[in-house]
Amino acid sequence: MARLPRALLLLPSGEWRGRVVRGLAGSGRGDAVLEAEASKRKMATHRVPGSFLKRELTLTEAEWQKKLTPEQFCVTREKGTEPPFSGVYLDHKEPGMYHCVCCDSPLFSSEKKFCSGTGWPSFSEAHGTSGSDESRAGILRRLDTSSGSARTEVVCKQCEAHLGHVFPDGPEPSGQRFCINSVALKFKPSKQ
Template sequence: MSGSGASGGHPGTPGSPTKKEPSLTKSEWQEKLTPEQFYVTREKGTEPPFSGIYLNNEESGMYHCVCCDSPLFSSEKKYCSGTGWPSFSEAHGTSGSDESNTGILRRVDHSLGSRVRTEVVCKQCEAHLGHVFPDGPGPNGQRFCINSVALKFKPSSN
């Protein structure tokens, strides 16, 4: 199977988080991403706690997927959980408990054996972002624990 080789990327399409990016090959992802970004987003790795560039970021703006630029989390829902990773109470586009208009998907993660977790991936390119836990602030009580290297921050233009 061979691709067309055209890799100029295409601009993000706001408002259409269900549109899937064409899949890149492993070597194309390795060319596009840093080794740490590749390890976390494509191989389901985790950055070391308290090491991420966005952990203490307090600027207003939007956090996008580092792989495909899909908007994922708003700074308005970011909070300090003390866990060592950027934490968000909900994904951008959430309406009550409805996440159908967000840029994320939830998947069951059995990688720790008997301890089941819920993985969070980008809906558009399936990049591993982190995990969601039921110990966050109200009203939904969720803590999206997201790796900084899986994100690209775009400040609000005031």
């Protein structure tokens, strides 16, 4: 396969095929519908779900673009993905916490990081998880059918940033593999 431009690799899985300047080729959806959806997203606000999170994070699309690098914006706000084996945290082993690049919420501990061989940083559970209870974790799970099959998307509970996906093929005891984009994370080392 010919080498794809980096911008196309950052698109949500499979959406680079048939990509046109405005909308998706063969989608059957007119430019007016796509523009209306894009306009709604520009003004979308991100409300904090859950009582233990105190503040609301409300930014427009333009404000997110100012705050983030183009790669961070594409992955976290447009549900893209970084190319496999390219992320800065793939082989990172320092003890500490991985936070959301958008809102700084703690998401994953280095203690739960493992090498899955898939090309993205992998974690066996989210920070704040107690057994199977993720109510105090900094993540939410959502159904994602954008690739044509059902997957479970992982987003930041605080700002709804797309982080990656979770799969049921991880190590015991959880059996989960949180496959997370490095560009969606900011690492903070443990204080010694």
